[in-house]
Amino acid sequence: MKFLCVECDEPMKLTDTKGPDDGSMTVVFSCPECDRKIAMLTNQMETQMVRSLDVKIGGGSAQEEPMAAIRNSLAQKRDDIFSSSMHSHEETDQSESTSKCPFTGAVADAFEASSEIVWTRQAEERLGRIPPFARSMARQGVERHARERGYKEIDDAVMEEVRDQFGM
Amino acid sequence: MKTYRDIVGDGGSNIVEQVTAQKNRLKARMDSVRHIVAVMSGKGGVGKSSVVVNLASALALQDYSVGILDADINGASMAKMTGVRGQALETGETGVMPAMAARNLKVMSIDLFLPDDSTPVIWDAPTQKDAYTWRGMMETKAIREFLSDTEWGELDFLFIDLPPGTDKLPNMLDLLPQMTGTIIVTIPSELSQFVVGKSIRMAMELLRTPVIGLVENMSAYMCSQCGHEEKLFPGSMVEELAKRHHVPYLGRIPFDPRVAVCADEGSFFLEKHGDLPATIAIEQIAHRVGEFLKQQRSGDTDLRRL
Numbered sequence: 074m075k076f077l078c079v080e081c082d083e084p085m086k087l088t089d090t091k092g093p094d095d096g097s098m099t100v101v102f103s104c105p106e107c108d109r110k111i112a113m114l115t116n117q118m119e120t121q122m123v124r125s126l127d128v129k130i131g132g133g134s135a136q137e138e139p140m141a142a143i144r145n146s147l148a149q150k151r152d153d154i155f156s157s158s159m160h161s162h163e164e165t166d167q168s169e170s171t172s173k174c175p176f177t178g179a180v181a182d183a184f185e186a187s188s189e190i191v192w193t194r195q196a197e198e199r200l201g202r203i204p205p206f207a208r209s210m211a212r213q214g215v216e217r218h219a220r221e222r223g224y225k226e227i228d229d230a231v232m233e234e235v236r237d238q239f240g241m
Numbered sequence: 242m243k244t245y246r247d248i249v250g251d252g253g254s255n256i257v258e259q260v261t262a263q264k265n266r267l268k269a270r271m272d273s274v275r276h277i278v279a280v281m282s283g284k285g286g287v288g289k290s291s292v293v294v295n296l297a298s299a300l301a302l303q304d305y306s307v308g309i310l311d312a313d314i315n316g317a318s319m320a321k322m323t324g325v326r327g328q329a330l331e332t333g334e335t336g337v338m339p340a341m342a343a344r345n346l347k348v349m350s351i352d353l354f355l356p357d358d359s360t361p362v363i364w365d366a367p368t369q370k371d372a373y374t375w376r377g378m379m380e381t382k383a384i385r386e387f388l389s390d391t392e393w394g395e396l397d398f399l400f401i402d403l404p405p406g407t408d409k410l411p412n413m414l415d416l417l418p419q420m421t422g423t424i425i426v427t428i429p430s431e432l433s434q435f436v437v438g439k440s441i442r443m444a445m446e447l448l449r450t451p452v453i454g455l456v457e458n459m460s461a462y463m464c465s466q467c468g469h470e471e472k473l474f475p476g477s478m479v480e481e482l483a484k485r486h487h488v489p490y491l492g493r494i495p496f497d498p499r500v501a502v503c504a505d506e507g508s509f510f511l512e513k514h515g516d517l518p519a520t521i522a523i524e525q526i527a528h529r530v531g532e533f534l535k536q537q538r539s540g541d542t543d544l545r546r547l
């Protein structure tokens with residue numbers, strides 16, 4: 074499904090999603106030209122369909138955390154599934170953005186402040202393929218690599234260079 | 242006015258991209274598994290899970306690297322039968338480490354996530370009305386996660402313990418088009434033999450998956466005192482059945498209470514009992530499975546190439 078702003082003849086872009094709420098999702102699209110907004114409201118079947126694909130509307134292709142559906146959807150589960158030494162990992166995993174975890178959030182903030190290197194969208198996407206708990210380390214590694222070579226921007230070519238090192 | 246094809250991308254919902262990413266993740270994980278073998282049966286309770294554990298342990302005892310995926314979400318038994326129930330899982334670099342049974346046998350089962358033996362698998366559903374469809378969907382989702390989010394590492398064999406019946410096999414093949422083949426387990430009762438015919442045809446004709454062979458379980462009762470062998474069901478025709486459908490007959494495993502005892506305590510029957518008829522039978526079957534898979538590697542029997 075695609076949405077077109079008829080007036081401007083421009084494809085609309087997804088701007089917001091809400092729900093599912095009582096079996097319905099709200100997906101807001103807007104026109105980049107005239108800023109007109111429309112909302113797509115799904116019925117239960119449509120919501121199920123999206124869910125059955127195990128995707129998020131507007132979500133990235135990067136994995137959230139291993140076995141997310143099992144962990145998050147089992148009504149009754151063991152509270153000691155994961156060994157305690159890995160607990161910190163779990164916390165990092167579950168935060169959708171690193172800022173939810175005070176520790177990694179602070180590290181990421183501090184790091185971003187000191188870094189003037191720009192990431193292209195493609196490079197960000199490639200970074201997104203790395204599991205969440207390893208992402209910030211990988212980001213630092215790539216930026217270190219770039220800084221050492223005096224790059225101002227991290228693009229696909231730079232990612233290629235470091236790929237072997239980090240397995241992206 | 243622009244049409245569908247004029248517009249590149251999907252406006253940011255990224256659904257195709259996400260589905261592709263899921264597929265790629267699963268494929269990448271399975272690339273390091275040499276043989277994926279699903280064990281199925283037409284009827285329940287014929288000894289599928291028992292055959293899975295015994296074949297897997299037979300191969301693990303020969304120093305192959307072997308994993309078991311419990312795809313029977315509502316009747317999970319692999320954790321208990323391999324003695325890993327209650328093991329804590331660890332998160333590794335790229336996923337969750339499987340539970341580790343004896344002989345480095347790797348096990349992943351929903352049982353490892355449940356608090357105790359009597360807890361049923363219940364999924365948080367958005368509405369109770371949809372609980373039924375929801376359930377099937379969550380099961381498939383869980384199996385996909387088990388396959389792609391477990392750090393299986395390099396495996397020679399991954400056994401999949403399916404729930405009874407054939408309805409989950411198409412689903413499984415959807416997830417795992419690279420599946421090597423299926424083993425079908427039956428007992429020599431008339432009804433079981435009747436149902437197994439359907440399973441074979443389903444696997445071969447509809448799904449075009451190679452059938453590695455038929456295992457006849459609980460074929461006879463062996464008296465532990467005098468060794469006298471008594472048929473449990475008169476007139477077993479499982480071997481003929483296999484011939485009729487042109488699938489290999491892998492062998493018969495006699496009924497032996499010690500098989501059940503080992504399953505209950507989570508120990509390997511083959512390791513505990515060296516030279517019983519059941520032990521020899523299981524080893525023979527494991528050998529034949531190994532032979533079949535060697536052949537398979539050369540591509541002769543891959544029906545999916547047709």
Ligand SMILES: Nc1ncnc2c1ncn2[C@@H]1O[C@H](COP(=O)(O)OP(=O)(O)OP(=O)(O)O)[C@@H](O)[C@H]1O
Nearest residue numbers: 285286287288289290291405495496497500501504
């Ligand atoms: N050859 C055998 N001798 C004695 N007991 C056996 C034998 N094979 C299986 N059993 C026992 O029979 C019972 C059923 O076996 P099992 O759980 O393996 O069947 P299943 O086909 O996996 O069942 P389900 O359809 O419920 O998944 C178990 O208690 C098992 O230990």
Ligand SMILES: [Mg+2]
Nearest residue numbers: 289290313318
């Ligand atoms: Mg079973």
Ligand SMILES: [Zn+2]
Nearest residue numbers: 464466467469
């Ligand atoms: Zn006797």
